[in-house]
Amino acid sequence: MIEWTGVILQGVLLGGLYALFAAGLSLIFGVMRLVNIAHGDLIILAAYLGLSTTMMFGVHPFAAALLVLPVMAGIGYVLQRGILNQTLGPDILPPLLVTFGLSVIIQNALLEGYSADPQKLSAGAIETASVSVGSLTVGLLPLLTFGVAVAVIASLQWMFYSTALGRGFRAVSDNQDIAQLMGLNKAHVFGLAMALALAVTGIAGILLGIRTSFDPSIGGGRLIFGFEAVIIGGLGNLWGTLAGGVILGVAQTIGAKIDPGWQVLAGHIAFLVVLAVRPNGLFPRVQH
Amino acid sequence: MSTPTVYRATRASRIAMIVAAFALIVLAAAPWWAGRADLRLMGEIFLYLSLACLWNLMAGYAGLVSVGQQAFVGFGGYMLFALTIFGGLHPITAILLAGLLAAVLSVPIASLIFRLKGAYFAIGTWVMAEVFRLTFAQISALGGGSGTSLPVGIVRSLASSRSGREALSYWLALGSAVLVIAAVYLFLRSRRGLALTAIRDSEVAASGLGIDIWRTKLEVYVVTSAFTAIIGGLIFLQKLRISPDAAFSVNDWTAFVIFIVVIGGIGTLEGPIIGTLLFFLLRETLADFGTIYLMVLGAVAIVVMLKAPKGVWGLIRDRYDLELFPLSYRIKLNDPKDI
Amino acid sequence: MSDPILSLTKLDAHYGDFQALYGIDMDIHTGEVVAIIGANGAGKSTLMRSISGLIRNTPDQVHLNGEAIGTLRADQVAYRGVALVPEGRQLFPSLSVEENLLLGGKVGRPGPWSLDAVYDLFPVLKERRSQASTSLSGGQQQMVAIGRALMANPEVILFDEISLGLAPVIIKTIYDALPGIIGGGMTALVVEQDISKALEVSSRVFCLQEGRVSLSGKTDHVTRDQITVAYFGVAA
Numbered sequence: 111m112i113e114w115t116g117v118i119l120q121g122v123l124l125g126g127l128y129a130l131f132a133a134g135l136s137l138i139f140g141v142m143r144l145v146n147i148a149h150g151d152l153i154i155l156a157a158y159l160g161l162s163t164t165m166m167f168g169v170h171p172f173a174a175a176l177l178v179l180p181v182m183a184g185i186g187y188v189l190q191r192g193i194l195n196q197t198l199g200p201d202i203l204p205p206l207l208v209t210f211g212l213s214v215i216i217q218n219a220l221l222e223g224y225s226a227d228p229q230k231l232s233a234g235a236i237e238t239a240s241v242s243v244g245s246l247t248v249g250l251l252p253l254l255t256f257g258v259a260v261a262v263i264a265s266l267q268w269m270f271y272s273t274a275l276g277r278g279f280r281a282v283s284d285n286q287d288i289a290q291l292m293g294l295n296k297a298h299v300f301g302l303a304m305a306l307a308l309a310v311t312g313i314a315g316i317l318l319g320i321r322t323s324f325d326p327s328i329g330g331g332r333l334i335f336g337f338e339a340v341i342i343g344g345l346g347n348l349w350g351t352l353a354g355g356v357i358l359g360v361a362q363t364i365g366a367k368i369d370p371g372w373q374v375l376a377g378h379i380a381f382l383v384v385l386a387v388r389p390n391g392l393f394p395r396v397q398h
Numbered sequence: 399m400s401t402p403t404v405y406r407a408t409r410a411s412r413i414a415m416i417v418a419a420f421a422l423i424v425l426a427a428a429p430w431w432a433g434r435a436d437l438r439l440m441g442e443i444f445l446y447l448s449l450a451c452l453w454n455l456m457a458g459y460a461g462l463v464s465v466g467q468q469a470f471v472g473f474g475g476y477m478l479f480a481l482t483i484f485g486g487l488h489p490i491t492a493i494l495l496a497g498l499l500a501a502v503l504s505v506p507i508a509s510l511i512f513r514l515k516g517a518y519f520a521i522g523t524w525v526m527a528e529v530f531r532l533t534f535a536q537i538s539a540l541g542g543g544s545g546t547s548l549p550v551g552i553v554r555s556l557a558s559s560r561s562g563r564e565a566l567s568y569w570l571a572l573g574s575a576v577l578v579i580a581a582v583y584l585f586l587r588s589r590r591g592l593a594l595t596a597i598r599d600s601e602v603a604a605s606g607l608g609i610d611i612w613r614t615k616l617e618v619y620v621v622t623s624a625f626t627a628i629i630g631g632l633i634f635l636q637k638l639r640i641s642p643d644a645a646f647s648v649n650d651w652t653a654f655v656i657f658i659v660v661i662g663g664i665g666t667l668e669g670p671i672i673g674t675l676l677f678f679l680l681r682e683t684l685a686d687f688g689t690i691y692l693m694v695l696g697a698v699a700i701v702v703m704l705k706a707p708k709g710v711w712g713l714i715r716d717r718y719d720l721e722l723f724p725l726s727y728r729i730k731l732n733d734p735k736d737i
Numbered sequence: 738m739s740d741p742i743l744s745l746t747k748l749d750a751h752y753g754d755f756q757a758l759y760g761i762d763m764d765i766h767t768g769e770v771v772a773i774i775g776a777n778g779a780g781k782s783t784l785m786r787s788i789s790g791l792i793r794n795t796p797d798q799v800h801l802n803g804e805a806i807g808t809l810r811a812d813q814v815a816y817r818g819v820a821l822v823p824e825g826r827q828l829f830p831s832l833s834v835e836e837n838l839l840l841g842g843k844v845g846r847p848g849p850w851s852l853d854a855v856y857d858l859f860p861v862l863k864e865r866r867s868q869a870s871t872s873l874s875g876g877q878q879q880m881v882a883i884g885r886a887l888m889a890n891p892e893v894i895l896f897d898e899i900s901l902g903l904a905p906v907i908i909k910t911i912y913d914a915l916p917g918i919i920g921g922g923m924t925a926l927v928v929e930q931d932i933s934k935a936l937e938v939s940s941r942v943f944c945l946q947e948g949r950v951s952l953s954g955k956t957d958h959v960t961r962d963q964i965t966v967a968y969f970g971v972a973a
């Protein structure tokens with residue numbers, strides 16, 4: 111019994127990481143209805159940027175984040191204004207195929223630059239530290255990751271609903287033309303949304319890199335986890351996305367407990383079950 | 399008084415048909431004039447051409463943008479191995495049966511992932527492909543994660559000599575490409591095909607015309623799934639070895655196929671043909687550069703999508719008003735000077 | 738006469754292959770209230786969209802205070818002092834009443850209009866400030882749309898059919914508020930289906946017919962008959 115409680119707790123904490131994968135995806139879909147197929151590869155790119163920063167300056171990965179986050183945000187802004195804005199419109203093909211192309215480019219650029227060897231960010235003592243809750247011990251790093259996820263989602267939620275920037279995001283999402291009449295340059299607003307999304311992706315990439323080893327090919331899998339968290343939670347609901355991540359994480363750890371080969375498959379099955387039973391996700395956005 | 403006539407065939411399309419028929423005869427004779435490596439390459443080209451035509455039918459005509467067709471390629475491949483090894487079937491029977499099984503399987507899959515709209519549908523198809531990959535990796539009788547080879551006895555059952563097998567494998571690839579192109583062409587010319595074009599042009603208007611959109615899309619999905627599985631069977635009949643990573647590779651069976659169609663011209667029948675030729679031309683000249691080649695391919699696809707969304711064929715068609723497969727109706731006013 | 742604040746020169750507008758406006762010429766002076774009338778589909782909304790930058794033109798087709806603004810984006814035009822109250826209100830459904838108004842003030846131009854000033858003009862909005870904008874009645878929504886445009890403290894304000902679909906009392910409330918709005922030296926273009934309302938508030942009138950100006954002049958100089966001909970293209 112206590113063993114299973116531990117498994118579920120681990121799953122919940124893992125869900126924090128998946129929510130971080132998902133948050134950026136959810137944000138840009140909410141603002142501009144864009145689904146970025148390269149999202150997972152951008153997470154891996156952030157992990158590699160973290161790796162290079164730690165190696166170049168000999169700093170802790172958390173310190174590296176101070177550089178990686180703004181760089182990722184910058185990449186996001188330039189990417190959006192340079193390429194992705196041109197793909198937006200009623201036709202879904204251009205954004206899909208262009209981000210698919212980007213995914214292949216990023217993946218192979220990483221392969222070229224860093225080779226296919228698995229890498230890891232080393233964060234020192236925190237990786238093995240754990241805390242005891244009653245008779246359970248949980249890793250400090252997963253706990254920290256989950257805390258970061260909650261903090262990130264709370265800040266995104268606050269930004270979206272309580273700041274002028276968030277007001278702009280919602281307005282552009284509602285009606286691009288009228289938002290433009292209010293002095294919002296939608297190209298710039300979209301650029302900011304992507305910058306923010308990729309900054310979150312930067313956090314996700316660093317935490318992923320500390321937790322497990324990574325190589326250039328695993329981006330697609332991270333995109334899928336993020337996507338599953340978004341759909342399980344319900345489109346357009348950030349807290350739902352956290353819940354979706356948690357459900358996915360728990361499904362995976364339970365699957366892994368039964369048979370290690372079942373970890374990822376169990377997560378996919380949980381996703382398909384939700385899709386079959388509640389096609390709009392468990393917590394679809396409430397219309398106000 | 400001039401009476402307008404509506405027609406489809408053009409001079410260019412008639413010439414194209416004659417050239418194509420001639421080319422087909424030459425290609426069918428390839429085992430007698432081509433070397434072993436060339437024959438293999440040409441076989442691969444025809445299989446990619448088939449995959450491209452099928453993906454184009456889904457994405458370019460039915461608006462079902464899938465990035466998970468590797469699910470059915472791999473499924474077809476694995477069924478070939480399973481049905482021959484455990485069922486004792488002849489490889490060709492096994493491949494046909496694989497197509498049938500894929501069709502059956504694709505119905506419940508569609509009923510799930512059709513709930514996802516647009517781009518989310520795309521990622522949903524990918525999830526499905528991952529489910530397939532992970533499931534087949536669990537089947538130890540088929541080698542689990544490391545895969546398995548086709549037993550020699552089964553390979554021999556195709557033809558006794560190696561050159562005979564290679565020729566057969568080539569003809570199957572050529573035949574499937576011709577079959578797929580013909581099937582897609584005839585489908586698009588049929589009433590159902592017209593419905594599809596109507597849906598692509600406007601879903602709202604199409605449903606107003608009494609077209610059952612969901613059903614039409616489902617039919618396309620089921621038929622392409624079946625054909626894709628058959629092609630998958632042929633691909634792994636050529637390779638003689640299968641593993642989950644090779645069978646369900648998103649790069650090999652979806653990325654390349656998408657690049658072929660986008661570069662050639664999505665939503666046109668000619669596009670996949672031109673795209674396949676360009677793709678292999680690029681691959682044969684740049685393949686030594688490995689990752690760089692893939693980056694170039696991705697970049698070319700992005701530029702095409704942004705600057706010439708109808709692809710290379712779109713550029714040619716707009717420039718010369720050509721159509722090799724007469725699909726659109728043309729109206730001709732019978733002016734006296736024309737007669 | 739002084740230089741016009743807004744001037745249109747041979748303004749054309751297209752939707753794809755369809756041409757909606759043909760060579761419109763107009764000079765509007767500071768403080769004027771100009772009515773734009775015309776039948777459905779005459780091109781009135783298109784004219785509003787062209788001026789506000791939602792439809793791009795060639796540079797010299799639209800001048801604001803002497804500056805060529807024809808190719809500017811709508812957001813750039815907004816910063817220069819043009820605000821549009823769009824046809825059909827077009828509030829942001831995800832934003833509350835107050836957020837809609839605040840967004841209107843985004844351009845941050847100095848002037849008399851602020852949240853408080855808008856609430857003074859339409860007190861009912863203050864009561865509903867944190868409600869979702871879509872939960873208001875049509876007339877209240879129109880007040881938000883007007884307030885939102887005023888928040889920008891524009892030099893030129895464009896009203897596109899502000900009375901459309903509203904009950905007569907509400908129309909009266911809104912039109913009663915109009916002099917207070919425009920009195921501050923603002924220049925206004927008023928598109929209106931209700932011709933007598935349009936003539937009542939304006940000093941000059943332009944009638945559009947199939948994308949062309951079919952009549953223009955001082956409001957007190959044009960006759961009913963002239964308008965009928967200009968409006969329908971035939972004598973009634």
Ligand SMILES: Nc1ncnc2c1ncn2[C@@H]1O[C@H](COP(=O)(O)OP(=O)(O)OP(=O)(O)O)[C@@H](O)[C@H]1O
Pocket residue numbers: 752755757775776777778779780781782783784824
């Ligand atoms: N987005 C569009 N695409 C194509 N044609 C359009 C579009 N918007 C308007 N039109 C056409 O342009 C012409 C002018 O339309 P506009 O909306 O400017 O008319 P209007 O005078 O405002 O009419 P109403 O009194 O009905 O509001 C009409 O023929 C209309 O069909």
Ligand SMILES: [Mg+2]
Pocket residue numbers: 781782783824
């Ligand atoms: Mg109008």
